[in-house]
Amino acid sequence: MRILIVEDDAQTREFVAQGLSQAGHQATVSPDGRDGLFQATGGEFDAIVVDRLLPGLDGLALVRALRAAGDVTPILMLTAVGGIADRVEGLENGADDYLVKPFAFSELAARLNAIVRRPVIRASDHSHLLKVGDIVLDLHRRTVERAGRRVHLQPREFALLAELLRNPRRVMTRTMLLERVWDFDFDPKTNIVETHLSRLRSKLNAGFDEDAIETIRGAGYMIRGE
Amino acid sequence: MMLLRLWRSTFGSVAIVAIAFALATVCIGVVSYVVTHEALEEQLDHRVAIESGALSADAREGGLTSVARAIRLRGDARTSSSLDYLLIGSGGQPIAGTVTPLTPIGNGYEELFRFRRGDHIGVGQSLTTQVPGGRLVVIADRRDLDEIDRTLESLVAGALAAMLALGIAAAALIGWLTRRRLARIDATAQAIIAGDLGRRVARDGSGSEFDRLAATLNRMLDRISALMDNLRQVSSDVAHDLRTPLTRLCNQLERAACEDGDTGRMLAIQAARDQADELLEIFAAILRIAEVEGLAERRALKPIDLSDLLEEMVETYGPDFEASDRRLVSDIAPGLLVRGDRRLLAQAVSNLLENALRHTPVGTTAKLSSLTRGQWTVVELEDDGPGVPADASDRIFQRFARAETSRTTPGHGLGLALVRAVAVGHGGDAVLSRWEDGFGVRMRLPTAV
Numbered sequence: 143m144r145i146l147i148v149e150d151d152a153q154t155r156e157f158v159a160q161g162l163s164q165a166g167h168q169a170t171v172s173p174d175g176r177d178g179l180f181q182a183t184g185g186e187f188d189a190i191v192v193d194r195l196l197p198g199l200d201g202l203a204l205v206r207a208l209r210a211a212g213d214v215t216p217i218l219m220l221t222a223v224g225g226i227a228d229r230v231e232g233l234e235n236g237a238d239d240y241l242v243k244p245f246a247f248s249e250l251a252a253r254l255n256a257i258v259r260r261p262v263i264r265a266s267d268h269s270h271l272l273k274v275g276d277i278v279l280d281l282h283r284r285t286v287e288r289a290g291r292r293v294h295l296q297p298r299e300f301a302l303l304a305e306l307l308r309n310p311r312r313v314m315t316r317t318m319l320l321e322r323v324w325d326f327d328f329d330p331k332t333n334i335v336e337t338h339l340s341r342l343r344s345k346l347n348a349g350f351d352e353d354a355i356e357t358i359r360g361a362g363y364m365i366r367g368e
Numbered sequence: 369m370m371l372l373r374l375w376r377s378t379f380g381s382v383a384i385v386a387i388a389f390a391l392a393t394v395c396i397g398v399v400s401y402v403v404t405h406e407a408l409e410e411q412l413d414h415r416v417a418i419e420s421g422a423l424s425a426d427a428r429e430g431g432l433t434s435v436a437r438a439i440r441l442r443g444d445a446r447t448s449s450s451l452d453y454l455l456i457g458s459g460g461q462p463i464a465g466t467v468t469p470l471t472p473i474g475n476g477y478e479e480l481f482r483f484r485r486g487d488h489i490g491v492g493q494s495l496t497t498q499v500p501g502g503r504l505v506v507i508a509d510r511r512d513l514d515e516i517d518r519t520l521e522s523l524v525a526g527a528l529a530a531m532l533a534l535g536i537a538a539a540a541l542i543g544w545l546t547r548r549r550l551a552r553i554d555a556t557a558q559a560i561i562a563g564d565l566g567r568r569v570a571r572d573g574s575g576s577e578f579d580r581l582a583a584t585l586n587r588m589l590d591r592i593s594a595l596m597d598n599l600r601q602v603s604s605d606v607a608h609d610l611r612t613p614l615t616r617l618c619n620q621l622e623r624a625a626c627e628d629g630d631t632g633r634m635l636a637i638q639a640a641r642d643q644a645d646e647l648l649e650i651f652a653a654i655l656r657i658a659e660v661e662g663l664a665e666r667r668a669l670k671p672i673d674l675s676d677l678l679e680e681m682v683e684t685y686g687p688d689f690e691a692s693d694r695r696l697v698s699d700i701a702p703g704l705l706v707r708g709d710r711r712l713l714a715q716a717v718s719n720l721l722e723n724a725l726r727h728t729p730v731g732t733t734a735k736l737s738s739l740t741r742g743q744w745t746v747v748e749l750e751d752d753g754p755g756v757p758a759d760a761s762d763r764i765f766q767r768f769a770r771a772e773t774s775r776t777t778p779g780h781g782l783g784l785a786l787v788r789a790v791a792v793g794h795g796g797d798a799v800l801s802r803w804e805d806g807f808g809v810r811m812r813l814p815t816a817v
Binding site: 244296297298324325326327328329330331332333334337338341 | 648649652656680683684685687688691710711714715718722725726
């Protein structure tokens with residue numbers, strides 16, 4: 143993917159650019175808002191990473207300007223201010239996702255992957271059915287089957303599986319799952335994601351040899367469905 | 369503009385009031401002067417008219433000679449307040465009189481009739497009447513009237529001067545007293561600005577407005593110093609509590625630098641990263657508390673289904689309790705509505721549940737209950753663990769407060785501080801409901817209607 147990084151802090155910029163290059167992406171960097179907007183409107187990027195506070199033109203204004211010009215490139219906003227109101231403001235101004243500094247590179251990569259090529263599964267006739275590999279989840283009847291066999295899940299486990307099925311072949315990090323399944327914008331000390339995931343996994347895998355949910359070490363979880 | 373500035377000062381306002389009083393005195397003086405003067409003039413006219421009437425009657429009966437005799441008789445018996453007379457023949461020649469006229473003789477009343485009597489040159493009110501064979505002039509000397517006028521004038525002038533002098537003196541005195549009293553407050557304020565934060569305004573106990581102002585200022589200063597103490601305490605707590613993890617981080621990085629093997633180095637780096645994560649977590653918690661404390665004025669809170677949220681929390685944490693050989697039970701009334709922020713309430717409840725997981729022995733049962741009592745909805749988490757010492761119960765909601773017994777378990781002492789901040793930010797509060805034979809925290813939140 144071609145990714146534009148607009149970030150004024152040189153260390154963060156290089157860290158992100160280097161990581162993305164190592165992951166096989168083409169990273170273009172820009173040190174301030176005005177230059178960033180110029181590059182974003184000029185080049186064809188698959189995604190843009192924008193810092194919220196930038197010299198010249200701040201991140202929010204940059205995103206607003208891009209969206210106003212009809213540009214729909216997925217945007218991930220980075221910020222050192224992680225208040226609830228700031229997050230909402232960022233998303234309302236047109237960013238697709240919001241990541242609070244400091245962050246792990248794996249988190250950034252997973253989120254970039256998640257916002258690119260969205261929406262994912264929208265089978266029009268079966269919009270209430272999420273189907274990946276041999277797993278079928280019915281959002282209306284709230285049932286789950288694996289290879290035709292019924293699996294009984296608790297509500298949180300069901301929501302967790304639904305989120306993973308909505309993003310097949312993509313790494314979902316612990317923080318992303320906390321945000322989307324639990325609506326927690328804080329990090330609990332206990333391993334609630336791990337606990338619920340291991341319960342979900344044991345229920346899904348009962349009677350099967352193949353693990354339905356893949357654990358990506360140091361990054362998160364993924365359903366491959368192969 | 370100048371007048372406005374003058375009016376603002378105590379001296380100026382008192383002076384202006386004094387001047388107003390002086391002007392009022394002058395007005396009253398002038399009015400009484402005019403009234404008295406007119407009344408006296410009228411009285412003189414009246415005397416002159418009566419006397420003229422009497423002498424005219426004499427003239428009609430006894431002729432001019434009789435009048436001349438009467439005038440002479442009156443002239444011999446005159447006193448200082450007697451009237452003066454003049455009888456003139458039809459040719460204008462004087463026949464008899466007590467004075468020599470200096471003003472041509474007209475007809476009727478004359479306000480300022482100048483005359484001479486011996487050495488005295490006077491001004492009087494005169495009435496000239498026609499009598500058979502001549503004219504009769506009766507004159508009342510204005511000397512007495514003028515004297516009374518002068519007396520009145522000097523009285524008014526004296527009163528004006530006294531009022532002005534008194535007013536200016538009062539203004540100066542009151543201004544000086546006010547300045548002197550304010551100077552005490554000013555001196556205290558200057559001392560506080562200079563850094564003597566413990567100084568307070570001295571009170572005289574009189575209950576006067578200055579005394580009350582001093583009392584109010586002192587209360588304000590007490591409040592400010594309490595807040596500053598709190599801030600100082602928090603800052604020093606933050607600094608103190610961050611020193612330990614930062615020292616550990618340094619040590620781990622040093623160890624990583626010394627490690628020879630790749631595996632050992634990786635492990636040391638991982639440990640350092642975990643340590644850094646913990647530091648970031650502490651910062652996130654501190655910032656969160658600060659954010660929540662400013663919650664009420666910043667955002668409109670929406671009604672949320674608390675029952676739903678709490679059931680979700682029980683389901684979320686149930687497995688962790690089970691996995692650690694503890695029990696989580698619940699007693700949540702259905703359909704509870706509160707006005708609030710769902711995520712913050714989730715975090716507060718999550719902090720309570722995690723405390724129960726972390727600080728209780730294996731086998732403990734925790735109970736999350738919630739119900740509405742009138743305008744308050746109560747959320748309570750209780751456990752049957754060992755509780756905390758009574759002396760710790762006072763400080764447990766403060767930042768970085770940790771019971772001695774929990775020193776060895778992980779955590780940074782910010783969990784309950786956030787719980788209270790969230791409750792207070794929602795317009796409620798959080799208190800300990802139990803600290804012996806178990807531990808319980810009760811949050812009160814305003815019920816949504």
